[in-house]
Amino acid sequence: MSEVYDFIVVGGGISGISCAQKLSSIAEKTYKILVLSASPLVKSITNFKPVTKFLHTFDVKENDASIFSQTHQNLTILSKFVSDLDSENHVVKCIDGSEYKYKKLCICSGGHPKLIDSNNPYVLGIRDTETVHNFQSRLKNARQIVIVGNGGIATELVHKIQNCNIIWTIRDSSISHTFFDSHSAKFFEQSLNEQNSPLIENNLSKKAKYTISKIELNGSEDKKPVTGSALGPDWSLNLLIKGANKESRKVLVEYKTEVRSIMLKEHLVEKNPDLIEKFGDWPVYVELTDQKFYGCDFIVSATGVKPSVDVFIKNNKFDLGEDGGLKVNERMETNIKDVYAAGDACTASWDISPHWFQMRLWSQAFQMGDYAARSMFYSLNNLTISLDFCFEMFAHITSFFNYKIVLLGNYDAKGLDNNYELLIRCTEGVEYVKIVIYNGKVQGALFIGETDLEETFENLILNQIDVSQYGEDLINPDIDIEDYFD
Numbered sequence: 180m181s182e183v184y185d186f187i188v189v190g191g192g193i194s195g196i197s198c199a200q201k202l203s204s205i206a207e208k209t210y211k212i213l214v215l216s217a218s219p220l221v222k223s224i225t226n227f228k229p230v231t232k233f234l235h236t237f238d239v240k241e242n243d244a245s246i247f248s249q250t251h252q253n254l255t256i257l258s259k260f261v262s263d264l265d266s267e268n269h270v271v272k273c274i275d276g277s278e279y280k281y282k283k284l285c286i287c288s289g290g291h292p293k294l295i296d297s298n299n300p301y302v303l304g305i306r307d308t309e310t311v312h313n314f315q316s317r318l319k320n321a322r323q324i325v326i327v328g329n330g331g332i333a334t335e336l337v338h339k340i341q342n343c344n345i346i347w348t349i350r351d352s353s354i355s356h357t358f359f360d361s362h363s364a365k366f367f368e369q370s371l372n373e374q375n376s377p378l379i380e381n382n383l384s385k386k387a388k389y390t391i392s393k394i395e396l397n398g399s400e401d402k403k404p405v406t407g408s409a410l411g412p413d414w415s416l417n418l419l420i421k422g423a424n425k426e427s428r429k430v431l432v433e434y435k436t437e438v439r440s441i442m443l444k445e446h447l448v449e450k451n452p453d454l455i456e457k458f459g460d461w462p463v464y465v466e467l468t469d470q471k472f473y474g475c476d477f478i479v480s481a482t483g484v485k486p487s488v489d490v491f492i493k494n495n496k497f498d499l500g501e502d503g504g505l506k507v508n509e510r511m512e513t514n515i516k517d518v519y520a521a522g523d524a525c526t527a528s529w530d531i532s533p534h535w536f537q538m539r540l541w542s543q544a545f546q547m548g549d550y551a552a553r554s555m556f557y558s559l560n561n562l563t564i565s566l567d568f569c570f571e572m573f574a575h576i577t578s579f580f581n582y583k584i585v586l587l588g589n590y591d592a593k594g595l596d597n598n599y600e601l602l603i604r605c606t607e608g609v610e611y612v613k614i615v616i617y618n619g620k621v622q623g624a625l626f627i628g629e630t631d632l633e634e635t636f637e638n639l640i641l642n643q644i645d646v647s648q649y650g651e652d653l654i655n656p657d658i659d660i661e662d663y664f665d
Contacts, residue, residue, distance in 0.1 A: 181278040184213040186555055187271055189261055190287030191216025193239065193541050194522025196223045196247075197548030198285050198555075203251040205556055213279060214256040215271065219244050220308070221256060224545055231634045233574035234585065239541065241308060261288075266495045266515045283517050283555040286491055286505060287548060290484030290523035290539060295327055295438055301463040301477045302441065305332055306484070314420075314479070318343060321422045321476035325465050327438055328481030330357040331540075331577070336420070336479060337371065337430060338580045343422025346465075346473050347432045354432060355579065359625070360591060362603065366611045366627055370580040371430040436469040441478065484539055486524045500526025509566045510558070511551040519555055521547035527570075534572040534588040534622065534640055542575055572640055573623075576633075585633045588623035588640040589615060595622065604654040612654050619647035635661050 185206070188199045191214060199214045200223065206212065214221070220241045227237045244256040263272040264284075271279045292304030303314055318324070321343050326333050329349040337347055337354075347354070353361035354368070422428075442464045447454055454472065458464065461474030486504040491497065498506040498514040504526030511519045522544035527537045537543065550567045557564040575586045592599050592615045599622070604612040610628030614621060614636065621639040626632055632654075639646065652658050 181270055181280040183211075183280040183282075185210045185282050185559065186212045186285070186552075187279055187281040187283075188212070188214045188285045188287055189271065190214075190289055190522070190524070191218055191221035191244065191256070192287060192289045192522065192544065193222050193224065194289070194524075194544040194548035194551075195285070195287030196221050197545045198287060198521060198552040199254055199256075200251065201549045201552035202556060203254045205553065206253060208253055210253055212254045213281075214244075214248075214254065215259045215261055215273065215279070216244055216256060217258070217260050218307075219258045221247055223247065230576060231574070231637050233569065233572055233587075233637055234576050234633060235542075236576060237542075237545070261490055263493070264491045264495055264518075266518060269517065281517070283519065283559055285511075285519040285521060285548075285551050285555060286488065286513075286524050287520070287522050287544075287551075288487045288491070288524045289544075290486050292480060293482050293485050294480045295478070295482060296441055296480075299441055299443075299463075299478075301443070302480050303477060304480050305336070317477055318420060318422050322424050323461070323473075323475045324422070325438075325473060325475045325478045326481060327478060328483070329355060330481060330483060331355075331579075333479070333481040334358075334579050336481065339420045340428070341421045342424045342426065342428055344424065344428065345430045346475065347430060348436060348438060348465075348467060349432065349434060350437050352434055358579075358584070358586065363611055363613055363625060363627070366605065366607075367580050367582075369608070371432065433467060433469065433471060436467045436471065438465055438478075439468045440466045442466070484523055486526075488520075488524050498528075500528060502526055510554040510564060511547065512554070512558075519551050521551040529566070532571050533594075535570050536573055536589075536593065538573070538575070540575060546570075572637070574637065582627050583629060585624070585626040585630075587625075587633065587637055588621075590623035590625045591615075592617075592623065602651060602654050604656070614654060616646065619645045621646060621653075632660075 186202050188195050195214060199212060202212050221244050222239050222241055225238045225240045227235060229235050244258060248254050248256040260274040261271055262274045265272065269281050271281060292306050294302055294304050296302045305311055305314055323344040325346045325348060326336055327348045329351050334355045337345055353364035355364055444462055447464055458472055458474045462476055464472065464474045465478060466472050488505055495515060500506050505513050505520040505524055506528040507513055507520050507525045509529035511521055513520055523539045546569045554564050572588050577584050595617050599615060599617040602614040602616065610630050612630055612632065613625040615623040620643045621636060624636040646653060649663065653660060
């Protein structure tokens with residue numbers, strides 16, 4: 180007979196453990212909580228520090244599941260692979276034949292890399308600790324690699340890799356297009372071929388040489404960034420990522436192109452040996468859609484993630500989003516009774532705030548897991564819950580090329596018509612500020628470097644104050660903008 184739990188959480192990643200931790204903290208000892216994790220190691224949030232009302236920094240720590248469960252009341256963590264879900268009978272089935280009944284279930288199964296060729300041994304994806312260690316091991320003997328993708332993982336790798344040449348293949352017209360438009364991306368171009376980008380000191384003067392510009396959009400700008408790349412906070416900060424080229428590194432960016440084909444050396448020898456003589460002796464070769472050809476030691480496929488929900492949808496009629504995630508409403512509920520979802524496994528399908536959107540980041544995985552736990556607990560106790568305020572505005576803080584990055588609201592002007600304008604301030608090598616204004620009100624902001632503007636503009640986005648009278652003074656570093664809004 181299946182053991183019955185009040186709450187079952189599937190997944191030992193950020194969203195799953197955040198959900199379990201919250202349940203453990205708000206539920207009394209009479210409630211039973213079970214986490215089913217495919218890995219004996221589970222991730223948790225540590226050193227959580229608020230920066231503003233919406234922004235926060237935190238570290239991710241891996242813990243032994245057995246030790247972690249001992250420190251949380253009513254919480255059991257089992258290292259199990261889920262094989263099926265019987266939603267009618269409220270039963271989760273595992274590969275080893277064990278079954279567990281639930282009153283409320285939260286699917287936090289995460290996502291897996293969308294590899295350009297999942298069957299090729301020379302194509303690597305980076306998603307978790309195991310894949311990072313595999314990448315490090317392979318890189319030690321590498322002289323040249325190809326990185327495919329233009330999101331956070333790809334950007335971080337290009338910055339961190341030392342002693343190895345990099346062919347960075349992107350389908351966009353500028354780097355890091357998931358986070359930056361073509362104008363702001365230029366700020367980082369000087370860092371591409373530096374072995375280590377210089378650290379920006381916190382006390383740099385704001386009176387350094389800067390330029391302020393106002394851009395009014397008329398439909399000629401690039402398309403807005405496509406969201407969706409998964410990114411862990413400072414995942415590469417303390418990693419040694421070195422190749423086999425002693426004190427040598429070059430980065431070549433191939434814009435507006437994709438991988439057409441991948442050929443192993445042994446296949447190329449049979450079909451076209453002249454190419455080996457022309458492009459050098461490499462284990463694998465890549466042909467791009469712009470007809471460029473490169474040899475390399477291996478390929479990193481960093482082209483986003485796909486929700487890992489196959490075992491749940493095979494025998495259940497879940498509503499799915501266009502990205503393959505389980506659709507959830509404003510209470511993180513799926514369309515199947517008593518089944519919730521959070522993190523990379525879900526697709527937000529409620530009436531979303533104009534200043535928030537879903538991006539598969541660890542910060543949102545934490546928020547969704549935490550909120551799903553409260554929603555489950557309230558539902559079990561016949562209580563109502565309001566949508567958490569964190570879904571009012573998109574807010575993310577991270578770092579690229581050793582620069583602090585803050586993204587607020589609709590920072591990429593997604594969905595706005597062509598009447599919006601951008602206020603931009605740039606101090607080369609120090610900071611970059613972009614403010615999105617529509618109908619006289621701030622809709623979003625991007626800050627690179629130590630600008631100290633995040634709290635002020637977070638409030639302007641939330642309050643929707645008409646700022647049209649201030650013009651470029653909004654980003655003038657010689658004016659304390661906070662004085663205007665005291």
